[in-house]
Amino acid sequence: MPPWFKKKQQRGFGSGDAGYARLVDNSAVDLSHGVILYLEDITVSFDGFKALDRLTLSIDDGELRCIIGPNGAGKTTMMDCITGKTRPDSGSAYFGQAMDLTRMTEPEIAAMGIGRKFQKPTVFERHSVFENLELALKRDKRVRYSLVAQVDDEVRDRVSDTLQRIRLEGEAERMAGLLSHGQKQWLEIGMLLMQEPRLLLLDEPVAGMTDDETERTAELFQSLAGQHSLVVVEHDMAFVASIASIVTVLHEGRVLAEGTLDKVQNEPQVIEVYLGR
Amino acid sequence: MMTKFLMLLMLLGGSLMAGATLDAALIHTLANGESDEKIRAIQDLGALATPEAVLVLKSLSDDALFVDGEHVFYLNGDQAIDAVTGLALTPIPESSDNVVINNRVRSELNTALSSLKLFDPKPSVRRKAAEALLNDVSPDMLPVLTKAVAQETDAGIRELLLLAVAQINLGSPEASLRLSAVQALENSSSPNARNLLTILLDPAHEPVEAVRRAAQASLKSVDNRLALSDALARIFSGISLGSILMLAALGLAITYGVMGVINMAHGELLMVGAYATYVTQGWFRLHWPQALEGYVLAAIPVAFLSAALVGVILERTVIRWLYGRPLETLLATWGLSLGLIQCARLMFGAQNVELTNPSWMSGRVALPWGLSLPWNRIDIILFSLFVLALVWVLMNKTRLGLFVRAVTQNRAMAGCMGVPTGLIDTVAFGLGAGIAGLGGVALSQISNVGPDMGQGYIVDSFMVVVLGGVGQLAGAVWAALGLGILSKFLEGWVGAVIAKIILLVFVIIFIQRRPQGLFALKGRFVDN
Amino acid sequence: MRTPLLFRTLALFDTTGWIATGLFVAIMLVLLPLLHLALPEQSPFYVSSYVIALLGKILCYAIVAVAMDLIWGYGGILSLGHGVFFALGGYAFGMYLMRAIGHDGVYQSDLADFMVFLDWKAYPWYWSGTEYILWSLVLVVAVPAFLAITFGFFAFRSRIKGVYFSIITQAMTYAFMLLFFRNETGFGGNNGFTDFKRILGIPITSPGMRVGLFMLSGLTLLMTLLLCRYLVTSKFGRVLTAIRDAESRVMFLGYNPLWYKLTAWTISAVLCGIAGALYVPQVGIINPSEMSPANSIEIAIWVAVGGRATLWGPVLGAFIVNLAKSYFSVAFPDYWLFFLGSLFVVVTLFLPDGVLGLWKRLRSRVRRRT
């Protein structure tokens, strides 16, 4: 047993109940093969309609992958499967080598180190920006701790770092609901950063941003790649072009093509799907 | 034995005395005597069997025989007819009293009248009299019955009469008669026959073994038939309860299920429908009394429209401002329900109001295996099918239904396509309210109509809709039927209270297991 | 570095806040009791037992309102079944009160009178130990907590929320009401518990006991407010409101909303139970109609009238609605329901933040002008 694990246990987090949102060091993720996310043969159907049809996909550690595809291609359903919101009818989903995502709840998966940004920016509108980030901070997330937790200097430091990164320094005490759409997107990304995830799932992160903001987002994502793995779903091709090396095209719940953006854009099936016959 | 003799007399010589006046002393005993004396007078009059005597007995049975000092009279239209002379009394006596009879006298009177009825020209009257006899037949009626069997032309009624004769013959001293009676009773499904047969199982009562064995066999077949009819009756009562639950919940299935409005005033819309029925009845009484029987039918559109109107007003004034805020809607509509209750109380008084079942909703219909089902419940089941069909057609076969479904699925898109969403909301809510009003018509026929009546149905209605699955009309139907039948079987087993508690717990657990109800729509949009 | 509990408690309010709290204590816990006990009945300042009983009852309701606010205002979970926790707390303490009657009942039996007429020979098992006040106080907390935990665990685990949750809580309280109406259930059926004689040997009708219970209710309300204030200003409170506003975001941050909701729900239920236990000896009766769905909905309206997601709002709401009820149902009995009904409608349509919100809005408007 590695020494860090023992230490955590001694602090009393070793409860056997899987329902607890345990603080687990995400170095626990077994990355021995360099793959951080592995989906195999995932099928999800809603009343006969197959949202995902034997989808197989793998993401390398530290990779920045873009997923594109027309509406209804299964992008959001895929994210639901990874984050535990939807249980696949069949197939398997592994985080690293050993963690079976299909058997875990959303909070467990989040605690393992998968962060997710929604299509519609979802922040706590009636909390201040500071509180939003503070809640996201990687800490013990159990009730017991929350009852005695205090905002200490470490928390303040971490939050102000992130505020700087997402350029919301001046807005710390503002209600999140009063931010602009683009600022909310940034705040949500900032919350993901506070979580210190291994893998970030970002659903249309630049929708509603100004060109300037989009550019800065691209920079941010590129700076994150390497230490984190990122999966970005996006419609904005210019943005995709500016950040991704490898692009996966989904269609009707399956991988239609995969490769560099140039390569997939020239594939005849992709053109057909996007432009119609 | 007295009766037997008198019956014979009546049959043989009754008609000779037609037109004659009645014995004044007899009539006065009938009017003023003690119970025992009255019974004797009734028997005497029954024996006379003249039209005059029958009229007097009938008036007595309808509480329409009056006494005023020395005059005993009954009413015929506007005239008071002297019971003794058969002549009209002028002027009509002012202060008069009913001739009071108690149940014992009334029962005697019924026997006298029903024996007379066995010879009525109308088969339906004869059938009823024969059916009544099956449950209460006494040995001294044998001669009358034999005579009636001989005269009877209708095979069905004859069979009934023969069963009655067989019941009497079970007590016959001749073993062969008893045996054939026992065998005849194999086809009976009257509990009375069952009791009589049970007695024959006892060797102390029945010395002949063959008869005992036959009785055993007959008893078994009667028992089977009774058990079957018992089970069928229970299923029927479950379906009946289910249809009532469905009528109560169907309006909610539209307002809540389809539109997503948590309408806690739903029960009060039922109440509006019920009061509309009451008002219709009052109108008929006042303006069109000869058609009073049909008031329930006339109340259907009235109830629909008045409840729909109330619904539209609620939607326009309150509910429309709360779309998308379900918990606030819940509280506001609860407030509305309190207001509606108090309105009803101020308009109609705190007391329940009186609604008369029309004759086609009273009484019961006899079916094979001794099963007999009450008309009002049958009518309500049919009515619920009608309402269900109406809702189905409205929602699936009309433009209105199309618009409603479009608006509820994607308001913005529907608006873009030119659907007047605001108007559709109002109309749809009005429709749901109107359907609730129809439910109120049905409830008014089996239950109390009072200001608080709606409160009793709100929890049940929500249970049905939630159990069936929000947005699923078919789900609501199955849920209502299922809950109805389940509750009736549980009730027979553990009693009404525990049955209700079990059902509530069942629904709570069920929702925990399947939050989307019986007929869930699966998909991405469910949670959002 | 941890801040000592005392400092953290002191930090719940600022100086003026504590002065105001002191004022509340002075009036509710000192002035009114004194005016009742020390003055002669003829004095114009005498506070009659009726007023003490009325205010004592409303104090209990205020505790319930604050508890409801914790779960609804802060947690976004509207319970239409809080009456059941209130009543269970009341019944739990009522069991002790029944046992304390001793042989002074109508039948001079060890058993409660209603058991005598049901021909029961001994107390059923769930009554055992209730002759000790401590055990019944344990039950006051444990029974609502147990019900809240079991019900809440399954409901929250199945992610039942919003209106669904409201409806099944309503079904729950309805089921309990039916159960308690049954005579065989062993809680006195429709009549419930009544004719209490004494607590710890002190007659329940003595002025000292009445004032004691009144003060205890005031104190409990104060403690409830402090506790809830602490909860909602802690990280727990922030997570709870975050769940209210965006539950899925909270989940994807790694919090399990189940435990947060369950904790708040259970605390709320226990507070209701305690309020019920204080309520029963003061009004002298507990019966199943306390569990009727209508009563539980009324609790929600106290909170809504005062102002959701504020702590003093519900207290204010409980006082306004109940004093109005006392006044209206004597002065205009016919219009009380209209008043209550329109209160529901007006508050939801025009006063989403309740009376406190209205007050704030008015004042800020006045300030802007000057």
Add this chain to the structure above:
Amino acid sequence: MKQRRNFLQATALTLALAASGLAAATAYAADTIKVGILHSLSGTMAISETALKETALMTIADINAHGGVLGKQLEPVVVDPASNWPLFAERARQLLSQDNVAVVFGCWTSVSRKSVLPVFKELNGLLFYPVQYEGEELERNVFYTGAAPNQQAIPAVEYLMSKDGGGAKRFVLLGTDYVYPRTTNKILRAFLKSKGVAESDIMEEYTPFGHSDYQTIIAKIKKFASEGKKTAVVSTINGDSNVPFYKELGNAGLKATEVPVVAFSVGEEELRGVDTKPLVGELAAWNYFESLKNPVNQKFIAMYRAWAKKNNLPKADSVVTNDPMEATYIGIHMWKQAVEKAGSTDVDKVIAAMGGQSFKAPDGFEIKMDEKNHHLWKPVFIGEVKADGQFNVVWKTKGPIRAQPWSPYIAGNDKKKDVPEPK
């Protein structure tokens, strides 16, 4: 900061409201005698209790018109406990401690009476309770002008067993599940046993309040009745459930001549909201019927009709009188007589003067308050429902009979004293 302001505002508002509550409740001594009326005017019990409030007001107005009591006018104080049992206690306390009323006429359900009892004992008040009830109670501060079980239930069952009543041999004891039916049925069961009715010939069933689906129970009764012997149903079904019960009974073809039903809670007022067709011939046992023919009753009925018209009561043209209304009327008059005898409204003196008071009641008898047990002597009538919602009296006792609040059919009651415990 925010919290502090909230706090101050809340405190200020609370105090203002509390103060207004105090001010409203101040009482003044005047040249009137205050009389409290404690009946639910809203909620589920309003159906029954509103009429009692009107009767009380009418009787008080009548007494005032005839010179009042001890030369003073009576001043009624009406409060509405809204069918809420704790509220009954609160309102009783209000009447006794704020309004200082001399006497309270009120309550209907047993639970409301149980709820106010401690208040009356604590504040030494005086309550007149006008409704038939289960007995098993005798309080110094209460006078019971309704029937005890032996003045209603037992004579009714005796009648059913008699030749005129049909000679019933089997009994269904059917009731709503609360104290009155439970106790009554317990007494009846013991009584039936003493008359030689076997355990297997008694069926006891209870339904919850507001129960409206009687299909199952009627089927059970039908089966029970078909097992050979003459069966009768004794119904203590309460209020609203009666209509569905009788409708189902009628539809099931159980006629009064075959299976008679005698009810203890169905009177003229209850029949007003009912289609009486299916009920004709069913029985009810009471101590008063509107249809009784005697001058006192005619005067009583006329007085009430005039009152209803004058005060525009709902459906004033069809008001009826019933047993609890008569009991209210008697109670108020007897209290007046006792006050006059005692020369004071002092509760202790009035209690002492009540015993032995007699009054010519609308039931046609000179009835008296028992010297000892705080209950009235009452005649018993059995009536059959007529189509117009009135009753035909088919049987009555020879004269008023004495109440037995402690039924001899309940074990242990033989040791009970027939006088209330002194203060």
